[in-house]
Amino acid sequence: MDLLNIVRVSVVIISMVAASHLVDQMTDKQVSRLHHDQVKLLNKDPRQGEVMCTRLAKEPYFGVEMLVGPTWRIYYSWNMDLQNQCLDMVFRNATPQVVRRIFNDMNEYLETEPYWDAATVLVSMGRARHEMLLFADQGAAGRFQGVPNVIRDGSITPARKTVPLLQFHLKLMYGGKYLLMADCQIGVTTLSVRRRSVPYRAEIGGIADSLDFGAGLHACQSDKRKEEGVATKQ
Numbered sequence: 001m002d003l004l005n006i007v008r009v010s011v012v013i014i015s016m017v018a019a020s021h022l023v024d025q026m027t028d029k030q031v032s033r034l035h036h037d038q039v040k041l042l043n044k045d046p047r048q049g050e051v052m053c054t055r056l057a058k059e060p061y062f063g064v065e066m067l068v069g070p071t072w073r074i075y076y077s078w079n080m081d082l083q084n085q086c087l088d089m090v091f092r093n094a095t096p097q098v099v100r101r102i103f104n105d106m107n108e109y110l111e112t113e114p115y116w117d118a119a120t121v122l123v124s125m126g127r128a129r130h131e132m133l134l135f136a137d138q139g140a141a142g143r144f145q146g147v148p149n150v151i152r153d154g155s156i157t158p159a160r161k162t163v164p165l166l167q168f169h170l171k172l173m174y175g176g177k178y179l180l181m182a183d184c185q186i187g188v189t190t191l192s193v194r195r196r197s198v199p200y201r202a203e204i205g206g207i208a209d210s211l212d213f214g215a216g217l218h219a220c221q222s223d224k225r226k227e228e229g230v231a232t233k234q
Contacts (some may be wrong), residue, residue, distance in 0.1 A: 048079065048186070048187030049167075049182070049183055049184045049185045049186050049187040049188075050185075051187070052078075052169075052184070052187050052189050052213070053143070053167070053168075053169040053182050053184035055213075056140075056142065056169045056170075056171045056180060056182055057139060057140035057142070057143065057169060060140040060141040060142050060171060061141070061142075061171055061172050061173065062141040062142035062170055062171060062172055063141075063172065063176075064093070064120060064121060066172055066175075066176035067121065067170070067172065067176075067179070068091045068092055068093055068121065069091070070194050070195065070196055071088045071089070071090050071194065071195040071196075072088065072089045072091070072179055072192040072194060072195065073086060073087070073088050073089075073192055073193060073194070073195040073223070074087045074088075074089070074190045074191070074192045074219050075191060075192065075193055075199060075204045075219055075220055075223075076190065076191040076204050076205075076207075076208050076216055076217070076218055076219060077188065077189065077190045077191070077216060077217055077219055078187070078188070078189040078190075078213050078214065078215075078216040078217075079186070079187045079188045079189065080188045080190075080217075081217050082219040082220070084219070084220065084221050084222060085219065085220065086219070086220035086222070086223055087125065087126055087219070087220070088125070088126070088195060089123055089124070089125050089181075089192065090123070090124045090125075091121050091122070092121065092122045092123075092124075093121065093122075094119040094120055094121055094122050094133060094134075098119075098122050098133070099116060099119045099133065102119075102122075102131075102133045102147060102149050103116060105149055105151040105152055106147055106148075106149055106150070106151060106163065108160050108161075109150070109151070109158050109159075109160055109161065109162060109163045110147065110161065110163050110165070111161055111162060111163060111164045111165070112164070112165055114135045114145050114147060114165060115135065116135075118135040118136045119133055119135050120134055120135060120136045120144070121133075121134045121144075122134070130148075131148075131149045131152060132146045132148045132149065132166070133146065133147045133149070134146050134168065135147070137167070140169075142169050142171050142172075143168075143169050144167075144168045144169070144170065145165045145166065145167060145168075146165065146166035146167070146168055147163075147165065147166075148163065148166065166185065167183070167184035167185055168181060168182065168183060168184060169181075169182045169184055170182075173207070177193065177194075178191060178192070178193060178207060179191070179192040179193075180192075180211075189213065190219075191204065191207065191208060191211075198223060198224065200224075201218065201221075201224060204218065205218070
């Protein structure tokens with residue numbers, strides 16, 4: 001796994017930094033700090049990201065009120081092997097105070113400024129302070145631009161005007177029980193369920209198969225119902 005992909009996947013689980021020149025600014029110590037969260041990125045086709053997001057946009061289903069609230073946990077992924085890690089995401093409404101804080105942290109480092117008034121949701125990921133501000137984008141419901149707060153994370157100190165806006169598509173399924181989140185640039189896609197409701201592995205596998213996204217992998221396999229046996233990869 002090359003250093004760019006370690007940065008993209010490690011810093012905010014799905015992807016945090018897309019510009020390869022950010023890696024060149026990292027010291028050996030900073031790279032080493034990222035390895036504890038390392039996961040394996042499987043996709044090699046740069047077109048796969050937009051393909052996944054286009055598929056999610058065909059039948060969009062999304063509402064912020066169904067997204068925010070209790071913690072989501074990733075139980076399945078495509079184009080990324082989480083290696084049995086249990087990764088959580090918390091979505092909160094983007095208050096003016098949050099938007100102002102991330103503006104102050106990141107404005108001078110962004111390649112392109114987002115339309116700050118379109119800030120919708122703040123997502124926090126993992127046990128560390130990984131966070132990203134999502135901005136409603138043009139197109140189908142659930143399409144977002146993302147500003148990763150790499151300054152708060154502290155793993156990378158980027159040069160000015162080097163951090164790109166990221167592209168995501170989110171889709172809720174079955175009345176908001178399941179959350180699909182796809183990176184429209186590298187194609188990493190995850191299937192999540194509220195952490196308070198541990199799903200059956202067969203249930204997750206069935207939902208994944210019905211999406212017809214191709215081969216994927218179970219995540220967080222140690223987190224399963226007592227009556228289930230040892231979970232297996234698909």
